[in-house]
Amino acid sequence: MTNSCSKEAVILYKLHFLNKEISSKFEGCTGVSQSRLELLHHLYQVDEVSQKALQQVMNIDNAAITRHLKQLEAKEMIVRRKKPSDNRITLVSLTDEGRQKISSYQEEKQRFVTSILKGFDEKELDVLLDILNRIKNNIKEV
Amino acid sequence: MTNSCSKEAVILYKLHFLNKEISSKFEGCTGVSQSRLELLHHLYQVDEVSQKALQQVMNIDNAAITRHLKQLEAKEMIVRRKKPSDNRITLVSLTDEGRQKISSYQEEKQRFVTSILKGFDEKELDVLLDILNRIKNNIKEV
DNA sequence: CTAATATAATTGATGTATCAAATATTGATG
DNA sequence: CATCAATATTTGATACATCAATTATATTAG
Numbered sequence: 001m002t003n004s005c006s007k008e009a010v011i012l013y014k015l016h017f018l019n020k021e022i023s024s025k026f027e028g029c030t031g032v033s034q035s036r037l038e039l040l041h042h043l044y045q046v047d048e049v050s051q052k053a054l055q056q057v058m059n060i061d062n063a064a065i066t067r068h069l070k071q072l073e074a075k076e077m078i079v080r081r082k083k084p085s086d087n088r089i090t091l092v093s094l095t096d097e098g099r100q101k102i103s104s105y106q107e108e109k110q111r112f113v114t115s116i117l118k119g120f121d122e123k124e125l126d127v128l129l130d131i132l133n134r135i136k137n138n139i140k141e142v
Numbered sequence: 143m144t145n146s147c148s149k150e151a152v153i154l155y156k157l158h159f160l161n162k163e164i165s166s167k168f169e170g171c172t173g174v175s176q177s178r179l180e181l182l183h184h185l186y187q188v189d190e191v192s193q194k195a196l197q198q199v200m201n202i203d204n205a206a207i208t209r210h211l212k213q214l215e216a217k218e219m220i221v222r223r224k225k226p227s228d229n230r231i232t233l234v235s236l237t238d239e240g241r242q243k244i245s246s247y248q249e250e251k252q253r254f255v256t257s258i259l260k261g262f263d264e265k266e267l268d269v270l271l272d273i274l275n276r277i278k279n280n281i282k283e284v
Numbered sequence: 285c286t287a288a289t290a291t292a293a294t295t296g297a298t299g300t301a302t303c304a305a306a307t308a309t310t311g312a313t314g
Numbered sequence: 315c316a317t318c319a320a321t322a323t324t325t326g327a328t329a330c331a332t333c334a335a336t337t338a339t340a341t342t343a344g
Contacts, residue, residue, distance in 0.1 A: 006256075013180065016176050020331090022157065022158075038158075063303085066325085067301090090322075110150075115280060116150075116154070116281060119276060120273075120276070131262075136163070139160070139167060141257070177330075205294075209330075229340085232292075
């Protein structure tokens with residue numbers, strides 16, 4: 001892959017590779033997947049949300065939300081109830097146990113991310129953030 | 143996700159998000175997944191390889207290789223045969239049609255990656271490459 | 285030579301994502 | 315009010331990855 005490819009192609013390849021590695025290690029270190037923790041993080045910041053709202057903020061498929069929540073419900077980390085004023089809508093909220101558990105996940109995550117970005121100073125982090133934002137904007141136009 | 147998080151955590155999140163977007167658009171633009179094209183690219187550069195060797199260079203699970211190849215074989219893009227001197231080993235090679243098709247995939251990929259990295263000059267690409275390499279090295283030690 | 289071990293590939297179970305179709309409920313219109 | 319359209323969620327089919335167990339073959343030690 002490294003030879004006979006444009007520099008851009010190598011970057012794309014490395015991004016892909018990196019992400020696979022990160023996802024795998026993330027789960028190993030924190031005990032939860034990135035997506036799952038992101039979902040929990042959103043719930044952490046509110047009292048109650050509809051699945052629809054969750055789905056939109058997470059930019060993930062409806063079906064995936066349903067399935068995540070089903071599992072989290074089974075583990076008693078969240079509760080769901082129908083919105084009284086509109087029975088189409090399901091409202092989701094964390095249980096107390098859920099809320100507690102997230103704190104420790106977040107700590108693990110912070111430890112993880114610090115080690116991944118070890119050796120980067122503030123200025124470099126900003127450069128990287130800027131790069132990621134620019135790529136994100138480029139993607140939107142594809 | 144953007145609030146109440148360390149800069150590092152935001153970067154991790156954005157990397158994750160970016161990759162999801164890229165994967166999705168990549169497939170839409172090129173008609174093939176990143177992994178699949180990477181596999182084909184490796185095959186493109188050699189005459190014949192064992193599945194084992196493919197698996198190692200791609201850093202992907204054995205089972206995933208088997209299943210990719212099964213599909214590619216069904217589409218007549220590759221052929222497989224047992225290595226005569228060791229029947230445990232399966233050797234894989236592209237068909238002529240496979241070889242042709244890859245060329246057009248690669249063109250699409252180049253178009254795609256160029257648009258994703260639009261606005262980045264040579265020096266910035268090097269900076270990004272360097273960053274990705276450093277992160278990769280950090281991950282190895284986690 | 286035969287039993288134990290190692291290697292390569294495959295298969296089955298599982299996790300997480302997608303899309304498309306089905307279901308339930310609400311709202312709006314003739 | 316009856317029907318039709320819109321909205322939220324769920325389910326089923328598919329894709330692609332993992333791990334663990336299985337199969338087939340080769341190698342090695344006794």
